[in-house]
Amino acid sequence: MATATRALFMLFGATGDLAKRKLYPSIFNLYKKGYIDNKHFALIGTGRREWSNDKFHDVVFESVKDNAESEDQAKDFASHFYYMSHDVTNPEHYDALSEYANKLDAEYDAQGNRIFYISMAPNFFGTVAKNLKAHNCLSNNGGFNRLIIEKPFGRDYESAEELNNALGKSFNENQVYRIDHYLGKEMVQNIIALRFGNPLIEGMWNNKYIKNVQVTLSEKLGVEERAGYYDGAGALRDMTQNHTMQMLSILTMEEPVSFKDIDVRSEKIRALRSMRIYTPDEARENFVRGQYGKNGDQADYRHEDNVPEDSNTETYVAGKVMFDNQRWANVPFYVRTGKMLADKFTRIDIVFKKPIIDIFAAAGKQSGDLQNNVLTLFVDPVNKVILHLNGKKAGQGMEMQPLDLTHTQSDEEKAATPEPYERLIHDAILGDATNFASWDEVSRAWKFADVIRNVWDTDKPDFPNYTPGSMGPKAADDLLARDGNEWIKK
Numbered sequence: 089m090a091t092a093t094r095a096l097f098m099l100f101g102a103t104g105d106l107a108k109r110k111l112y113p114s115i116f117n118l119y120k121k122g123y124i125d126n127k128h129f130a131l132i133g134t135g136r137r138e139w140s141n142d143k144f145h146d147v148v149f150e151s152v153k154d155n156a157e158s159e160d161q162a163k164d165f166a167s168h169f170y171y172m173s174h175d176v177t178n179p180e181h182y183d184a185l186s187e188y189a190n191k192l193d194a195e196y197d198a199q200g201n202r203i204f205y206i207s208m209a210p211n212f213f214g215t216v217a218k219n220l221k222a223h224n225c226l227s228n229n230g231g232f233n234r235l236i237i238e239k240p241f242g243r244d245y246e247s248a249e250e251l252n253n254a255l256g257k258s259f260n261e262n263q264v265y266r267i268d269h270y271l272g273k274e275m276v277q278n279i280i281a282l283r284f285g286n287p288l289i290e291g292m293w294n295n296k297y298i299k300n301v302q303v304t305l306s307e308k309l310g311v312e313e314r315a316g317y318y319d320g321a322g323a324l325r326d327m328t329q330n331h332t333m334q335m336l337s338i339l340t341m342e343e344p345v346s347f348k349d350i351d352v353r354s355e356k357i358r359a360l361r362s363m364r365i366y367t368p369d370e371a372r373e374n375f376v377r378g379q380y381g382k383n384g385d386q387a388d389y390r391h392e393d394n395v396p397e398d399s400n401t402e403t404y405v406a407g408k409v410m411f412d413n414q415r416w417a418n419v420p421f422y423v424r425t426g427k428m429l430a431d432k433f434t435r436i437d438i439v440f441k442k443p444i445i446d447i448f449a450a451a452g453k454q455s456g457d458l459q460n461n462v463l464t465l466f467v468d469p470v471n472k473v474i475l476h477l478n479g480k481k482a483g484q485g486m487e488m489q490p491l492d493l494t495h496t497q498s499d500e501e502k503a504a505t506p507e508p509y510e511r512l513i514h515d516a517i518l519g520d521a522t523n524f525a526s527w528d529e530v531s532r533a534w535k536f537a538d539v540i541r542n543v544w545d546t547d548k549p550d551f552p553n554y555t556p557g558s559m560g561p562k563a564a565d566d567l568l569a570r571d572g573n574e575w576i577k578k
């Protein structure tokens with residue numbers, strides 16, 4: 089039986105795209121499953137638009153109805169939503185917000201539990217946090233006050249630090265929940281289970297056995313209608329600094345003493361501290377970028393809507409990351425991400441070393457080539473684990489052949505798997521910050537990314553340099569070939 093939490097939500101950006109597509113359906117699922125107390129829950133949504141409560145109910149109803157057991161259920165859910173037209177830059181509006189929150193808190197008996205969710209452009213995060221505190225929108229009667237904020241958290245270390253300091257004036261670090269939706273993905277969470285629940289795997293999870301690790305976040309779509317944001321960001325800021333770094337920290341961390349957020353986070357931070365921050369020359373050597381060109385009817389990036397024709401923004405990144413510690417010394421972690429690639433998928437390939445001596449070949453048997461053992465964790469679109477081994481081909485002699493052990497998530501498991509936003513909002517309601525990015529993690533990731541960004545901002549790229557539908561520029565293959573390696577997924 090689910091434990092139902094009472095809470096009053098305040099959502100800034102309630103008229104926006106993310107709210108409609110992800111947040112309302114996720115909160116609805118929590119409501120349906122009984123994780124949110126349906127008698128003691130209300131949400132105040134804000135935006136500048138002059139919406140009535142009825143209009144707001146219609147929007148919420150539309151966004152959840154397909155997932156409802158009945159129309160009444162969706163309507164009942166929507167009836168907990170209240171709209172306030174509010175310009176977040178106008179301090180006076182917060183007095184009205186505070187008053188409304190106290191009224192609804194009493195009406196729903198939410199006992200002062202408040203979740204503030206800022207689903208707006210990041211330049212507003214600090215202003216909202218400051219005004220919430222200054223105008224008494226936080227409860228002070230023993231309930232909790234938690235702030236969930238969207239990405240991106242800054243555009244470099246300096247701006248992220250400034251933002252963090254601004255938030256820190258109103259909320260403590262343990263009240264701030266920085267969303268990285270990759271941390272809400274089932275297989276990303278499964279990395280910890282697979283590693284620390286299996287001595288077989290954890291025993292080999294080091295530089296004695298692992299040759300290299302490959303993390304790929306591949307997207308089939310281009311920039312779509314998000315050029316306004318994307319062209320000022322680029323793939324390094326959009327995907328590498330956050331999602332990729334978070335996955336790397338989970339792959340490389342030591343075993344936490346418990347699964348509590350404080351213990352998991354401290355190991356992730358320790359791992360990120362050992363990540364080598366490159367010099368500018370090393371960044372040039374170890375990171376490559378790309379921008380997609382034209383392919384048939386598909387416009388090149390520079391001719392997408394709202395992209396300047398001389399844009400040097402990268403839509404592709406590949407790089408080698410090194411961790412200078414006992415466990416990972418000399419093991420390259422290759423990462424890549426890009427838009428307009430061959431397919432939409434996220435996967436992690438752990439490539440193991442071959443036996444030092446191939447006794448099959450040495451004995452003059454028909455060995456064929458022994459392949460590297462590879463453990464592949466498929467994050468998206470299907471949850472799957474494959475362990476690629478070598479085995480004997482049936483018949484006379486000792487011919488070897490690949491042998492795969494595969495686990496694919498069943499339909500029942502899939503149905504039981506919450507969407508990332510649902511899972512993460514639930515965690516925030518419970519006060520569990522395990523799957524949110526702490527400031528120390530974010531800051532270290534920015535310090536790493538900043539060196540690469542600064543180099544790329546000064547060196548002129550040779551764009552476009554990859555074809556839509558491919559797996560990126562040749563330079564990404566060369567990066568691995570230089571080390572005698574190759575991408576497992578070509």
Ligand SMILES: NC(=O)C1=CN([C@@H]2O[C@H](COP(=O)(O)OP(=O)(O)OC[C@H]3O[C@@H](n4cnc5c(N)ncnc54)[C@H](OP(=O)(O)O)[C@@H]3O)[C@@H](O)[C@H]2O)C=CC1
Binds near residue numbers: 101102135137
């Ligand atoms: N959409 C997505 O798929 C994803 C979004 N994100 C992040 O989520 C956040 C929101 O994104 P998204 O929903 O797409 O953005 P939208 O542009 O769709 O929505 C922005 C929201 O901010 C409100 N707003 C803007 N200015 C003000 C203001 N001065 N006062 C009050 N409200 C204001 C808008 O309301 P109004 O117009 O009524 O004023 C609207 O509700 C961003 O940080 C984005 O990076 C992260 C991952 C994916």
Ligand SMILES: O=C1O[C@H](COP(=O)(O)O)[C@@H](O)[C@H](O)[C@H]1O
Binds near residue numbers: 269326327434468
């Ligand atoms: O954060 C982002 O992620 C999406 C990809 O997320 P996924 O869960 O579909 O893999 C990406 O398209 C977007 O550019 C980026 O902002």
